Amino acid sequence: MDTRLNFYTANPEAMRLLGALEQRIAKSGIDKPLAELLRLRVSQINGCAFCLDMHFSDAVKAGEQTRRLASLSAWRETPFFSDRERAALAWTEAVTLVADTHVPDAVWEDIRPHFTPEELVDLMLLITTINTWNRFAIAFRKMPA
Template sequence: MEYIDFTNTAPAVATALRALSKAVDDAGLDKSLTELIKLRASQINGCAFCVQFHLNAARGLGVDQRKLDLVAAWRDAGIFSAREQAALAWTEALTKLSTESASDAVYAQVAGQFPAGELAHLSAAIANINAWNRIAVGLRFSPPAPAQPRSAA
């Protein structure tokens, strides 16, 4: 099944998932940050559709290409801020719940960077991308076309 087929077959589900994403966006979390966490969760879950979708979105926002290239190795990259590192660690913890727990140390790290309201919305964004990953992988969505590189004007 393709993405468009899913949205046509289960429009209320697609609308609900998009509404959750909009709620996170409306809460004011930095869109570049949420694209990084969506990309990282999608890498972990092996979701080609979502990896390409969120690469396209991140590029459209002007996210630093080095960060997109190195998000899979963010711990060692030396280019992610403390806030981004905390968000990526939290993303990995919540995405890998079936094999690992979200440790107190990772929770303390993310709670030190994000006030309660932001942490709640960050957690919702992570839950949402994990839901999309499971749908896209399970139904075998084909990846969208890559975004065209932005030209230097």
């Protein structure tokens, strides 16, 4: 596949604004390893090769175990994730697949004990931002280096 458009050079202001969202996420209470797990899971669901490559590397740099990363798509069937991570992964999948799931009440009830209201907003910002990046990268065919 060939890259369709370099969206960074086509509209630097729009990319600066997406970058500002990333800066807010970095300052949030969401720890880096969890953030990278969630970014990676969204990118798996969306099939974004560029983001899969980048966030796998970022997760490893953040100290994530490759065993957990390799089993991320089957997180429900493994013992490798905490209850907090499981709740965040379920929430992430439901939000990413919102047209299909409408984010069920059961998923909401499962996540509430594990995160503060502020953290829930930060999680939503993280999930919606990586979904935005996925859509840019997929639509404009951004390729891994």
